[in-house]
Amino acid sequence: MTEHVDVLIVGAGLSGVGAACRLQERLPGKTYAVLEARDTIGGTWDLFRYPGIRSDSDMFTLGYPFRPWKDPKAIADGPSILTYIRETAEAFGITDRIRFGHRVVTASWSSPDALWTVTTAHGATFTCRFLYLCSGYYSYEGGHVVDFPGRADFAGEIVHPQHWPASLDYAGKRVVVIGSGATAVTLVPAMAATASRVTMLQRSPSYIVARPGRDALADRIRALLPEHLAHRVVRGKNVVMGTFFFQLLRRLPDRASLALRKRVAAQLPASIPVDPHFVPDYAPWDQRLCLVPDADLFRALRSGKADIVTDRITRFTAAGVLLESGGTLEADVIVTATGLRLVAFGGIALTVDGRSIEPGEQRAYKGMMFGGVPNLAWCVGYTNNSWTLRADLTSQYVCRLLEHMDRRGFASCTPDPASAASAGTPRPIVDLASGYIKRAAPDLPKQAGRRPWMMRQNYLLDLADMRFNRLEDGVMRFAGR
Template sequence: MSEAATFSRSGAGAAEHFDVLIVGAGISGVGGAYHLATQMPGTSFVVLEAEPTYGGTWWTHKYPGIRSDSDLHTFGYRFKPWTGTPIATADEIRKYMGEVIEENDLGRHIRYNHRISSASWSSAENRWTIEATRTDTGAPVVISANFLWMCQGYYRHSEGYTPQWPGMDRFRGTIVHPEAWPEGLDYAGKRVVVIGSGATAATIVPNMPEAAHVTMLQRSPTYFRTGRNAIELAEELRALQVDETWIHEIVRRKILLEQAKFTDRCFTEPEQVKEEMLANLRSILGPDYDIATHFTPSYRPWRQRIAFVPDADLFQAVAEGRASVVTDEIEHFDETGLQLKSGRHLEADLIVTATGFNLNVLGDIEFAIDGKPLAFHDTVTYRGMMFTGVPNLCWVFGYFRASWTLRADLVGDFVCRLLKHMKEKGARRVEVALRPEDRDMAILPWIDPENFNPGYLMRGMHLLPKRGEKREWQHTQDYWQEKDEFPAIDLDGAEFVYR
């Protein structure tokens, strides 16, 4: 790979040029930078981040109790042992990421306050040109790169999804979305209603102890798993003074195997899994609690994400009376709270709309190829990371039923292997294309809603690339198989077109 250079772009003056440009300094982008630095020394690369620091979700989210909803032994990078509690706070995760940056001298590659507006591919030059704006100064920035590595996540950090209910403007209290939690928001002694039943709501409700009372208002129930915020195997291995690197690998493998078995059971024996989870909640909430109404979903387990609730704190808060759950629908807001369709009225001083987020496909960036606007929904995905007709670009989109970072590491290995292969072939361009044997393959939405159907995906499905009915033209959501499939990908297969 070449060292960083400059080139003259007509009408824009001199622009820096890099071998690789990584979009985003969240968990995926920092991991991508590590893989490039360690697997491809000498490669010139830059990481552009819109926020003033690294962290992505773990920086932008400020709501009470912000934490991971999957364990850090698998959400952590494969190359750096996680030594804390498995469910970690945002600050703990950012500290861990900061150590990765410092220990590997990645900071010199990261540029903060750079918001990208457009990315244009030129076949004549075999390069991407990125136009961005410095959010701290307003200055325009132009950078070109041979390869674009999209690590920006999949939802819009600037605004969350909030349904518009009648009468919202009449409410005399405060309405906030967790995506834009105000600094210093005072909720001491106030009646709080959290609308939603996902991982965010489950985190906020037990973590507002200063509130007079917190009510979780849900339209329908969600599945949760609970347990100690500790891994007994990790504790035992530490007591035996086993090296942390070994502990990390052993515990990761154990968790991943258990997750794969649990996911399989959700498909093969869903009713039994459902009863096991509900029995666990009964043991916490007591035999008289209305589990059927408030915590028995209508869908099969794992058809939507199952969040882990550490130490059952949500359910302990309900059992102790500090919080309550109401299952109902909103008819309208009024001056003092929420009028529900059942006829019940919820008094509130603060309403938190933990109602989801807006899907953000590839960073809300305007893409073009040779001057023609690119619509990703018109492409077919190759293993959820490349797209037909889109050259020199790879996307990190993690797992729904396992930790996001597992796939970020797999994609990191793939990108480095692909870049090395291009260098060996003397190729400056690669894209994926349907093969002759794929001519009659059915082209389908990104994911089968019968398999997984959370609201944010259903609302944004029309924005996402298509999938094929063959495994290689899908994001399978199956880490247990992909961990073996990705290293075995034939880079000279007919689906890869080099120029």
């Protein structure tokens, strides 16, 4: 039996729940369903359960603009974020619209019918007028696994953060965390609280920024103003400040790099030098900055319960890790925080009138739709700011687009692929130099050098564009009156 809805949302994580809220707020007459591959709400925030998991953006912007974040913590732990998403879904009546255990495997568009036909892994079929992919770009199947020589020789436990075993007991044990990204800098202080010693082993360092876990100015604003007004003011403040500091660091990379290193140096114990452990070989924001709330990583280093080693791995041994320098790190537990795997469109096989849509060949219109692909949007967030800022803009734009189509009697909307071809040299849609992004770049959609085929990392400019610019811009083609 085939179920038909006006809009089909794929994914019941932070983006999918937000998209459903916006859809029923703006277009209450539309029918919709949310297809979720797993058996619960939360997406990434339910999947990742490693110690210390938290946001690396403030919750006033990572949270939804229509539902104020009430917790005093501006940088929140994973369980608190998961509760927030689930409570939002319940409060807005989204939970009843979610079809759990429905992993989408194919979606095919028929132009004569102006309809998507979507099939799931267990054989269910849905049709819809508009397909909205809100499953992000992380692979839920598994993270990036490095086949270190001697891996099978190690006598202890090896775990990857993406699939953290609930039964893992590391209390009183020696732990080596391999990696230098956001996951590693989160794990080290969290595990150091009970482990005998935790060593962060990195091949190359990252830029690390400490900031308070609570926002003192936000607390004062929330104490003075009504809840929803305070939320808007704090959100606006954080957007402006985040945009300003990003632009400052990008425009003055040498000064920014020096300033970041000085801030780190002031928080390190004398036994740990800044160079080589905190001197990256790239400019700030070539890769995402790692956030450490309340300087927890540096407190762990100063306590002597944690250490950092910058070296390369020769091989695993029965007792730990042999380094290229000749040194060894003894370990009972090795955590391979070696990165994520990215996948476009949730791994769904897309076709348009029988033509296969290869993600790596697509050009992204406004960072969300694709040349020659009708009535489909892909929700991705910012890399230099909170994910939800862009995700919510995308959801509002989709609603605006659907409203326009209803008002004008259109059945389909398709970005013109000829416009994409003339918009300049394609480049990765996720424009960072991180290893996990470089590995996936050939298989992800591309952006170009000119609007509307350029994905800007600027919320303020995108806000004006998506709220006020004409929908019939000469690139978006409407049909089927």
